[in-house]
Amino acid sequence: MAGSSFGNAFKITTWGESHGAALGVVVDGCPAGLKLNEADIQAFLDRRKPGQSKYTTARAEGDEVKILSGVFEGLTTGTPISLIVYNKDHHSSDYSEISTYYRPGHADLTFDLKYGFRDYRGGGRSSGRETIGRVAAGAIASKILKELGISFLTYTLSVGMIKADPENFDSEYILENPLYMPDRDAAEKAMAYLDDLRKEGNSAGGSVECRINGLPAGIGEPVFDKLDAGLARAVMSIGAVKAVEIGDGTAVSSSTGYDNNDFFTLKDSKIEKKTNHSGGILGGMSDGSEVILRAHIKPTPSISMTQETVNKNGDDININIKGRHDPIIVPRAVVVVESMAALTVIDLLIGNMSSRLDNLRKIYC
Amino acid sequence: MAGSSFGNAFKITTWGESHGAALGVVVDGCPAGLKLNEADIQAFLDRRKPGQSKYTTARAEGDEVKILSGVFEGLTTGTPISLIVYNKDHHSSDYSEISTYYRPGHADLTFDLKYGFRDYRGGGRSSGRETIGRVAAGAIASKILKELGISFLTYTLSVGMIKADPENFDSEYILENPLYMPDRDAAEKAMAYLDDLRKEGNSAGGSVECRINGLPAGIGEPVFDKLDAGLARAVMSIGAVKAVEIGDGTAVSSSTGYDNNDFFTLKDSKIEKKTNHSGGILGGMSDGSEVILRAHIKPTPSISMTQETVNKNGDDININIKGRHDPIIVPRAVVVVESMAALTVIDLLIGNMSSRLDNLRKIYC
Amino acid sequence: MAGSSFGNAFKITTWGESHGAALGVVVDGCPAGLKLNEADIQAFLDRRKPGQSKYTTARAEGDEVKILSGVFEGLTTGTPISLIVYNKDHHSSDYSEISTYYRPGHADLTFDLKYGFRDYRGGGRSSGRETIGRVAAGAIASKILKELGISFLTYTLSVGMIKADPENFDSEYILENPLYMPDRDAAEKAMAYLDDLRKEGNSAGGSVECRINGLPAGIGEPVFDKLDAGLARAVMSIGAVKAVEIGDGTAVSSSTGYDNNDFFTLKDSKIEKKTNHSGGILGGMSDGSEVILRAHIKPTPSISMTQETVNKNGDDININIKGRHDPIIVPRAVVVVESMAALTVIDLLIGNMSSRLDNLRKIYC
């Protein structure tokens, strides 16, 4: 079954493997008339590019994007936008060994069991490089949303047990540190923690928080295409994400109705919530306040510490995975989470255009 | 935009409001040849039926289901199965008051902002009764899965701060207590806690855990229709769910690669994992071990304690919500979570049939 | 695989069998704020109701529709609209015989080969009664389109070899004759022809023409969801339709570029076509002129003349089909063709709302 498309009205289809010729995405349903060039997209891709600090893999990929269709004289035409990034620094020879066994925490085994065999070079389709298409498409979605006054703020909320402190929150610091944390103290502690783990050949998990501002109320379609349901799918589909929270998230299960309900009040003749436990979503629709979601991301499974596994002959063996691996995936996942959130929002925003007959009249009468 | 369908190959479409004439679901794509009668479906609906204990609303609905199509001589025919439940005990007059203000924690405001007005009787489409269609369809999905050796165990994991202790886990006790908890001690503490909350007019949150056994490996479609992504969307689409976890869930973000990776070993000439931090899903596909997911559910927003809100005239007011409300939604949500999981699994199981050319040969050659 | 849904943004799902308890449709994605009552829908259903003349089956069904959800205080709410029609005059006993053999021209054999068995009562799901859901949904689509200034004119163009003459075209006469022909002379000849066929136990085919006026230009999505492609699928999905034409249709294959091209000219400062060979569609999008399509419908396969077939034991046998059958399906198919056209148009009209970034600005800025 086809599984590489996301979105209905604004639909993306990604393709490509870690060590194939190229990776890319087709963005179908982008409204005509958006100013778009390769630099717009490159800026997003650069946020997930490898080799930028000692906390990411040393693989040297420029990840330079080309627009192959759908843009004419600097504007989107309404027809599919095809984006491509060629693979360059792929040392497939590095991977001859891993073809013979199943790496713990990876999809090697499940790919074999599903399809009968796998493209083992660099993880094939299950590689983190698969997210290139998501981010390239996310850049376009984000640009449209920005035109409509909708903005995203996404960052590393925690690394291991070290969590950014809301008291120290500094949004400008996010892009100034390789971990994309919004708290200088936490970032420094996290870097020390990662240095230790790297030395022992281990890796760390962490969490990403994404906040969406300016989203009109009413976005999301009851009952299966709710905004939170869409965000949950979108973010959980990113490799290594194991939990998704909206607003107070897991904390709601130990709260009470009185504490968890956000009271309404009138402010500047607009109904607002006094608190935001709901994370900006009520009944699956945006409620006009800031949308807040968190993704919990598991530690990089590729570690050089000795691990136990099974090889293709069915022998129990010990392995030490070599190669160029990130000691933590989280910082590079920040822009992926943001992209998936943007793709979810643009699709539901378009879907909502027909929620009222009056909207059809605005366009057609 | 249409948002009331779930699934591609096995597609359900739900409809109906809390105080309309009826609620129902159309199940399209059910394979022919399944023995099915109303009792199969009723058994599932009875698990979410109101009025069964003091922990659920006193609304007296039999929630009796009728099969209107798609079954002939006791077997599914392959054509759409239409299921209907008529509403009986709807006191719409109870709700005349709530039409005048926005209840905190509810979807009243977002429905108004999206559609321009709302069916305010009992929450309309945003009522928990909307899940009748999900559960009726889930009963059918579960019956097919059972035929294929796939089973579900779902229960209330926690109520407020009170959590079932794995040491005391008793699967038979689940159906013996009104909270559907698998731990007698925890259930008793939870009931005492709920009694206290009820007295003060407050409500509690909690969490549900669902375990799936017997699922073949390889189910789930990279990269957007992964099993975990599908489950996350399915479960987050249930009203009041604010977080979804797979396997170790939120705990992975503070773990390390060495601790979080599940080592492989050979057992009875089959590759197995020594642990199950992954919750039975690797690379978005089932890995052959038990699938584990958790949903965190917010406290019932309808409470009789005094709350602040805004009325239609734009006045800040205080309210005390009357009516027949559950002090906790969680127990009745257990079967809803299970149903949504079953619907996700059956759809991906069918989708996976074409993963290999050899499977097409098995059917057609 | 599910196959009973049509449309993306405005999605319908039909269900029900000829002799089951009821038939119906769920209309999901209908914009909120449309005035709608049962009479609006009944008017459409009455155009396909049986027993209205000697040219339709004598089965006496009131085909009375009930709205079960999605409408509140006379307005659509934006949530799914569930419509139901109960079966009344079903003589299942009439059909005990046809369970034993395969009727030529019917789907008995293909249902058996696909699903392993079939609901043989009155053709089950392959009965013409399946179109009740289409027409009920079509009534809603048409009402929205009418609000936007888009109207339909649909009629029987030909019965057997007898074709309505454009010179005699009388749109008011369409609803005045049981064949829904727009030409009094042709209708009278057709009735005489049908009387003869009925006497010998035979049946006739015919064609339906549908014209759509007021459709804005640019409706239809290149390259697979073009307006003509959508109309072709919609109309060909009606049982008994064997050909679909747009504009000059089959005649284009024997024309030349010079004769077939429609020249443009300026009229009242709007670009118009001097002719309409294209049938109002260029490049798969409406071009602003009248959209014209034709459906060719085969003769009723149920005839009382002696036919050869095979029974369940594998014997070659001769049969004479009894029961209450239409000598021609075409007149009752007129409203079905119109409904499927309306459903196609409304879905693409909504889809087109996001064709330009400016349209998003109109709704959200």
Added chain:
Amino acid sequence: MAGSSFGNAFKITTWGESHGAALGVVVDGCPAGLKLNEADIQAFLDRRKPGQSKYTTARAEGDEVKILSGVFEGLTTGTPISLIVYNKDHHSSDYSEISTYYRPGHADLTFDLKYGFRDYRGGGRSSGRETIGRVAAGAIASKILKELGISFLTYTLSVGMIKADPENFDSEYILENPLYMPDRDAAEKAMAYLDDLRKEGNSAGGSVECRINGLPAGIGEPVFDKLDAGLARAVMSIGAVKAVEIGDGTAVSSSTGYDNNDFFTLKDSKIEKKTNHSGGILGGMSDGSEVILRAHIKPTPSISMTQETVNKNGDDININIKGRHDPIIVPRAVVVVESMAALTVIDLLIGNMSSRLDNLRKIYC
């Protein structure tokens, strides 16, 4: 709205413009384990390549295809297959003139009216080159179908008024003449006719017939995803097609039930039809006999004869279109029709795998 995807389980997404950098397609949902290389696809593309005779445009494109993903060690992996063809011989300068007016019979006007402007170079997305993606994907679908014993025979049935005579049918001759006609006499007459038209700067229409053999019975999903409905959409979505017929097609409307019904008989202990008026489809499902469909294709709209139109300033003008145009599109459309038919069939064939519970047991038990 996105409109460039076709298929559900076997989904293709095409992209690219006539004079952009490249054109291509992503094929998602292709089963793993199919032997596939570029030559398999090239063979199909060569059948639609320009510049092969005086009856096709002189544009010199090699149309060389590259596989960018989804194939590993000669086998499809189950992940998306990305195919690309670079544009080479695009003389965009030829088209500077046509940017200033609307060509009759083309989509220039409708693109402008839908999107606000258009990529006018060579027709942009509405160019016949858009079909490259369809044909490349169709080659893969056809290869799978061939493995399952399903084959296609497609040819030019008529050119203008000149129709292939069934008496002279010679399937081997099809690939031996530039018009792909199956009748030597008809082909010669057609070439003479085209020579005359070319001299006067005019063009011809024609029809294509496609026959599918070996298709199992029961393929197609009642009621909206019927085989004939899918084929009609697929083929009508090809630019220039204005009518689609199944089996006897338009002729059924003037036939009678007795003449049009195909009688059943037992042959080699299998139920067969004595005739094939139905074109191999009953009730929207394949009936086990040869599937037959026809597409009627309008004459090339680009002609050098003087035509009337309007320019961007709103002046009525006369034009003579220059450039390299096919005097007839039909021969190059043959492989496009075949490809769209193959894509329709593979998708429904996969969809049908879950028609019976027993099929799920075959795969999973």
